[in-house]
Amino acid sequence: MKKKLLYGFLFLLPSLSYAQRLRETQWEKGMMDKGEKVGVWEYYAYNRAGTQLVVQKYDHTERKLLEYRPLSDVPYRAELMPGKWTAVHLDRQPMFLGGDARLATYTAKLNYPQAAQNKKLQGRVLISFVIDTLGQASNYQIIQSVGGGCDEEALRVCRTIPNEWLPARKNGRSVPVVYELPFVYKLRE
Numbered sequence: 001m002k003k004k005l006l007y008g009f010l011f012l013l014p015s016l017s018y019a020q021r022l023r024e025t026q027w028e029k030g031m032m033d034k035g036e037k038v039g040v041w042e043y044y045a046y047n048r049a050g051t052q053l054v055v056q057k058y059d060h061t062e063r064k065l066l067e068y069r070p071l072s073d074v075p076y077r078a079e080l081m082p083g084k085w086t087a088v089h090l091d092r093q094p095m096f097l098g099g100d101a102r103l104a105t106y107t108a109k110l111n112y113p114q115a116a117q118n119k120k121l122q123g124r125v126l127i128s129f130v131i132d133t134l135g136q137a138s139n140y141q142i143i144q145s146v147g148g149g150c151d152e153e154a155l156r157v158c159r160t161i162p163n164e165w166l167p168a169r170k171n172g173r174s175v176p177v178v179y180e181l182p183f184v185y186k187l188r189e
Helices: 002-019 099-107 115-116 152-162
Strands: 020-024 030-033 036-046 050-060 064-068 078-083 084-088 125-132 137-144 169-170 171-173 177-185
Touching: 030 177, 050 099, 078 169, 078 171, 099 152, 125 152, 137 152, 137 177, 152 177
Parallel strands: none
Antiparallel strands: 020 030, 030 036, 036 050, 050 064, 078 084, 078 177, 125 137, 125 177, 169 171
């Protein structure tokens, strides 16, 4: 009887390890189940001394932000009443799930257009977009331009960022806000 029980347990073990497994990188840690994030995940950033800090804890099963490290308190343009956009300080700013470090993995895919390099164009392209109450991005606009194809490239990269935004909150409810994302082009010397 003990042999049968032992074999039965060993038979289940591989399927359990396949179905749920721990995934850990320098930016995140949590459980995967059939290719999907489940349970509570921790997302990391690093301070100037190189110390790893938890910047977010997010429950993927419940789709709920449990903890986050607040960023600086800057005003955002928010739609508090339909059609009326106002600069306000928020209770919680919009955040990319996984923090700035994870967002940087997408923005790092920026290419420096050869035409801009040939013309020695440098500077910052600023893209704005609306993050709605469901965390979906839309209405992409170029706010600050460099030219030479840099603007279009920044816009292309911005549109490839997954819709994994945690919406802003004001007075206990989610509100749409305008988010601005900079892309810097600088020639190497």
